[in-house]
Amino acid sequence: MARINRPVSRRQAWWLLATALAAGLPLTPQLPLWLSLAAAAAFCWRAALTLRQWRLPPRWLMFVLVIAGTAGVFLQYRTIFGRTPGISLLVVFLALKLLELRAARDAMATALLCYFLVLGQFLFTQTIPTALLACLTVLITTANLLAASDDRPNPLQQLRRAGLMLAQALPFMLLLFVLFPRIQGPLWGIPQDRFAAVSGLSDTMSPGSIAQLSQSDAIAFRVQFKGTVPQQSQLYWRGPVMPAFDGRSWRVAQTLGAYPEVPYRGLGTLVDYEVTLEPHGKFWLFALELPATLPPDSALTSDYQPIAREAVRNRLRYNQRAWPEAIAGVDEAPGALRDALALPKQGNPRIRAISAGWQARHGNDGAAILAAAEALFSQQLLIYTLNPPLLGADMVDEFLFDSRRGFCEHFATAFVFALRAAGVPARVVAGYQGGEVNPVDGYLVVRQYDAHAWAEAWIAGRGWVRIDPTAISAPSRINNNLANAVPSGEELPFLARGDLAWLRELRYRLDAVTNGWNQWVLGYNPQRQRDLLASLGLNEPDWRSMTAVLSVLCGMVMLGLTAWILRNRLRVDPSLAAWRRFTARLAKRGVAWQTWEGPLAFAERAAKQMPVHAEAIAEIASLYARLRYAPGPRASEFEQLKAKIAAFKP
Numbered sequence: 001m002a003r004i005n006r007p008v009s010r011r012q013a014w015w016l017l018a019t020a021l022a023a024g025l026p027l028t029p030q031l032p033l034w035l036s037l038a039a040a041a042a043f044c045w046r047a048a049l050t051l052r053q054w055r056l057p058p059r060w061l062m063f064v065l066v067i068a069g070t071a072g073v074f075l076q077y078r079t080i081f082g083r084t085p086g087i088s089l090l091v092v093f094l095a096l097k098l099l100e101l102r103a104a105r106d107a108m109a110t111a112l113l114c115y116f117l118v119l120g121q122f123l124f125t126q127t128i129p130t131a132l133l134a135c136l137t138v139l140i141t142t143a144n145l146l147a148a149s150d151d152r153p154n155p156l157q158q159l160r161r162a163g164l165m166l167a168q169a170l171p172f173m174l175l176l177f178v179l180f181p182r183i184q185g186p187l188w189g190i191p192q193d194r195f196a197a198v199s200g201l202s203d204t205m206s207p208g209s210i211a212q213l214s215q216s217d218a219i220a221f222r223v224q225f226k227g228t229v230p231q232q233s234q235l236y237w238r239g240p241v242m243p244a245f246d247g248r249s250w251r252v253a254q255t256l257g258a259y260p261e262v263p264y265r266g267l268g269t270l271v272d273y274e275v276t277l278e279p280h281g282k283f284w285l286f287a288l289e290l291p292a293t294l295p296p297d298s299a300l301t302s303d304y305q306p307i308a309r310e311a312v313r314n315r316l317r318y319n320q321r322a323w324p325e326a327i328a329g330v331d332e333a334p335g336a337l338r339d340a341l342a343l344p345k346q347g348n349p350r351i352r353a354i355s356a357g358w359q360a361r362h363g364n365d366g367a368a369i370l371a372a373a374e375a376l377f378s379q380q381l382l383i384y385t386l387n388p389p390l391l392g393a394d395m396v397d398e399f400l401f402d403s404r405r406g407f408c409e410h411f412a413t414a415f416v417f418a419l420r421a422a423g424v425p426a427r428v429v430a431g432y433q434g435g436e437v438n439p440v441d442g443y444l445v446v447r448q449y450d451a452h453a454w455a456e457a458w459i460a461g462r463g464w465v466r467i468d469p470t471a472i473s474a475p476s477r478i479n480n481n482l483a484n485a486v487p488s489g490e491e492l493p494f495l496a497r498g499d500l501a502w503l504r505e506l507r508y509r510l511d512a513v514t515n516g517w518n519q520w521v522l523g524y525n526p527q528r529q530r531d532l533l534a535s536l537g538l539n540e541p542d543w544r545s546m547t548a549v550l551s552v553l554c555g556m557v558m559l560g561l562t563a564w565i566l567r568n569r570l571r572v573d574p575s576l577a578a579w580r581r582f583t584a585r586l587a588k589r590g591v592a593w594q595t596w597e598g599p600l601a602f603a604e605r606a607a608k609q610m611p612v613h614a615e616a617i618a619e620i621a622s623l624y625a626r627l628r629y630a631p632g633p634r635a636s637e638f639e640q641l642k643a644k645i646a647a648f649k650p
Contacts, residue, residue, distance in 0.1 A: 011151045013050040013101055016110050017043060019144040020094055022137045023114035026121050027087060032076050035088055042095035057099055065096055087120040107148040114141045128517050139163060153596045171557045179550045182526045200280035201239055201430050201451060206249040207391055211407035214386060216448035219278055220432055221286055222515060223444040226272035232434050233478050234324060236466065237286045237446060239431035241303040247344040250428045258299040266292050266323030276518065277316045283307045286431060288322035289466065295320065302336065304328060317523055329463035337458060340425035348396040348417065355421030366424045366459040370467065373418050377472045380404060384474035408470045412453040415469035425458035433478060440512035575627040575638060582620055582645045589650050599625045613650055620644050
């Protein structure tokens with residue numbers, strides 16, 4: 001109790017300030033500016049109190065500051081509950097706790113607050129740099145706890161002791177991580193505010209929307225194929241289907257009916273793969289066209305769009321199979337076909353006239369009208385660009401006959417409009433096209449700049465047929481990548497550039513490391529745990545067998561650490577062993593030796609407390625110092641040391 005209530009020393013106060021800075025600085029981007037400035041002011045105040053040895057603020061002032069800080073957080077967020085308000089409140093408490101450090105118990109409470117703030121970092125991000133920074137903060141905080149009980153060792157010694165303690169705990173942490181039953185869903189996060197802004201496809205598409213998204217090099221999802229990776233031109237990742245058009249924008253239809261299994265017939269060899277989907281906040285899943293199976297807890301809409309039961313707000317991994325070719329929608333419902341023919345009553349007279357001519361010439365022959373539309377797009381010499389011009393009310397006419405410059409959404413919009421005007425049901429499909437194989441880990445990485453839109457037309461006897469009008473005018477976009485398709489000189493996303501080989505190689509390695517972290521640390525879910533245990537011979541283990549395995553392995557680790565400690569004890573220098581026997585006798589008389597204390601300094605302190613034995617203590621300490629630190633000590637000196645210690649009887 002006396003140790004807990006003893007005053008906080010100057011060195012302990014500096015330790016606590018350093019620990020608070022290490023725990024609070026990483027959270028600064030998540031806090032409001034006024035709170036960051038207030039916390040910085042409190043830290044500076046604490047530094048001045050320690051440096052000048054001023055008196056601590058009175059308790060009434062601390063009470064006022066606590067009320068003011070809590071009120072500020074409430075006014076900022078209109079609540080004190082939740083992820084960001086809760087972390088903000090902890091920062092307020094930490095900053096104010098530093099201003100009332102009086103006893104060692106306050107130091108321990110401050111250290112525990114820092115541990116909570118380290119956990120709070122993972123509520124916002126779980127990247128590798130965040131984890132490394134958290135490990136460093138935990139090391140400093142643990143050293144702070146050691147300093148709270150004994151502040152005499154220097155900072156390097158405290159950090160070394162803390163590192164040794166954490167290293168001894170590391171095997172137990174790894175065992176618990178691997179074997180402790182996993183919970184479904186993210187470990188870090190609060191349901192009501194876990195989801196933050198993410199980039200990705202929207203449920204609407206208007207001119208320029210995908211072109212804007214293609215400026216981002218953020219990862220949309222990763223794919224691991226079980227066999228050979230299909231050719232780039234076959235990598236169409238189906239996402240939201242948009243049949244509704246208002247003359248300017250396409251929208252996802254609110255389909256109520258959904259299929260629990262695929263309702264069409266597939267052709268060709270099945271393609272097996274696994275998708276690791278980044279959170280995008282929508283319900284749809286991305287699948288290689290056309291999906292042959294559906295992931296768990298998902299369904300297929302009436303327009304063959306895979307959707308999850310819940311919005312994808314956490315990283316999701318699922319296995320999939322796809323048919324390179326499939327016959328879908330041959331017996332499509334009349335209502336769906338009517339929706340796929342709907343057009344505004346006015347606008348775009350030039351393409352309407354051309355489409356009417358196709359219909360007059362070919363009647364109900366959808367295949368012939370489709371061929372005529374492809375021929376038109378080929379003849380127009382359209383240019384694929386990331387910087388399309390703004391279009392007016394007759395956007396399709398202006399794109400096809402005036403500017404002739406556009407991105408994939410312009411191509412898809414114009415093509416579907418032309419088909420509908422000619423009486424052929426058609427719709428827009430948004431998703432991603434292509435991807436880049438990382439040669440380091442073999443995963444196909446699909447980024448936001450791979451976002452794409454294409455068309456689907458319904459042809460009697462064939463069902464829904466995919467047509468990509470972008471491939472007609474810019475085949476290099478489909479066969480290669482975005483950088484090869486756009487005109488030279490246009491600004492590309494940084495990671496899409498192909499002229500920096502060293503950057504590409506570095507990106508491959510960083511992506512592989514990040515993917516491994518996502519797969520085996522952040523994505524270590526119950527299914528991944530079952531797969532790992534099955535590979536170790538534990539098929540479908542229950543809680544009893546898991547507890548037994550965990551107990552045995554923890555016992556083995558404990559035995560290993562015990563053996564290591566005993567082995568180190570056996571390696572103790574004989575002179576050190578003799579010195580410890582000597583200091584143990586003095587400790588019984590109330591003079592305890594500290595491991596960081598030099599023998600001569602200890603002898604001087606002990607002689608002041610036991611002046612009767614001052615000469616004997618000085619001789620023993622001098623002999624020990626020569627044996628331990630002088631070059632080439634003589635064996636006779638060790639015998640003298642043993643004899644003097646044996647004769648020493650305080």
